[in-house]
Amino acid sequence: MRNTPLGRDYNHAEDPTYKNYREEAQRWCNKRLDLSNRSQAAFKNGDKQVAHELSEQLKEAFRKAEDFNKKAAQYVFVQNNADSKDNEIDLHGLYVNEAKWILQKRIAECVKTSQLRLLVIVGKGNHSVNGVAKLKPAVDDMCSEAGLSHYIDKKNPGVLVIDFPQTPNIKLPNSWDTKPLNPQNVLSGPGPLYQPQYQQQPYHQPYQQQPAQNGSVPATGIPIVDSLLKLVCACLK
Numbered sequence: 001m002r003n004t005p006l007g008r009d010y011n012h013a014e015d016p017t018y019k020n021y022r023e024e025a026q027r028w029c030n031k032r033l034d035l036s037n038r039s040q041a042a043f044k045n046g047d048k049q050v051a052h053e054l055s056e057q058l059k060e061a062f063r064k065a066e067d068f069n070k071k072a073a074q075y076v077f078v079q080n081n082a083d084s085k086d087n088e089i090d091l092h093g094l095y096v097n098e099a100k101w102i103l104q105k106r107i108a109e110c111v112k113t114s115q116l117r118l119l120v121i122v123g124k125g126n127h128s129v130n131g132v133a134k135l136k137p138a139v140d141d142m143c144s145e146a147g148l149s150h151y152i153d154k155k156n157p158g159v160l161v162i163d164f165p166q167t168p169n170i171k172l173p174n175s176w177d178t179k180p181l182n183p184q185n186v187l188s189g190p191g192p193l194y195q196p197q198y199q200q201q202p203y204h205q206p207y208q209q210q211p212a213q214n215g216s217v218p219a220t221g222i223p224i225v226d227s228l229l230k231l232v233c234a235c236l237k
Contacts, residue, residue, distance in 0.1 A: 010079055010080070012076045012079065012080070012092060012093040013093075015076075015079070017075060018072055018075055018076050018079075018093060021068050021069070021071045021072035021075060022068070022069070022072050024064075024068040025065045025066075025068035025069040025072065026065075027065075028061050028062070028064040028065035028068065029061075029062075029065045031061045032058055032061035032062050032065060035054050035055075035057050035058040035061055036058055038054050039051045039054035039055045039058060042054060069095070069098075072093075073093075073094055073095070073098045076092070076093035076094065077090075077093075077094065077102065079093075080092050080093065080121075085119075087115065087116070087117055087118055087119055088118070088119045088120075088121065089102075089103065089106050089118065089119070089120055089121065090121040091103065091120065091121060091122055091123075091135060091139070092121065092122075092123055094135075096134055096135060096138045099122075099135055099138070099139070100138060100139070100142060101177060103120065103139065103142065104142070104172075104176040104177055104178055105177065105178060105179075106118065107146070107148070107162065107172065107178075108172060108176070108178035110162075110164060111164065111170050111172065114164075115164060116163075116164055116165055117161055117162060117163050117164060117165075118161070118162045118164070119153070119159050119160075119161055120139055120159065120160045120161070120162060121158060121159055122135045122136040122139050122158060122159070122160055123135060123136070123158045136152075136158075136160065139160055140160065143160070143162060145173055146170070146172050146173055146176070147167060147170075147171075148162050148163075148164070148167050148170070149162070149163040149164075149166035149167045150162045150163065151163070
């Protein structure tokens, strides 16, 4: 369990707000799958009007599932990063696509501002399904794709370190979504942030931070982190 400077512990796996967002997303995902099956059955039976109506309901169910997942991602990212150092980013509680999308933009910001290194907190996979870590290998693959020097911290296997000075002439992949976060391009990357064939599994690892009140974004006092938090929250609201 990771402790904050304030000495409190935050475990998103036990946070009712976070769990409610993910559970609501799952509920709408299940409804979407049910509507999909019913729509296909109606179409096969020749009832195209019913199939169309169910298809429209399916789209709405997917939109709601996507919306609740975005709220969960915004919430857990703020909780985990509001007091992080300016060279850290905590990806706990995020699905792989969410984590990769945010990390691509954070790496681009690091390159732009000539940051020396970035500590990416990915966890050990202790709370993943069957205890198999998925986030760590996904981030490792991202760094390899970009040719970034990176390694697992010997003292903490749940932290992946990206060493920018050891990566000369950094050129990030064209497939990466490195545009600044804003509401208009939230899903403008190489593919949708949430594919219809989910639900994915989040990565449960404790970390501490008091919840934001009334949807506000906690200030860390670190310009880079504050800016990223505000952008993420504006984007994922």
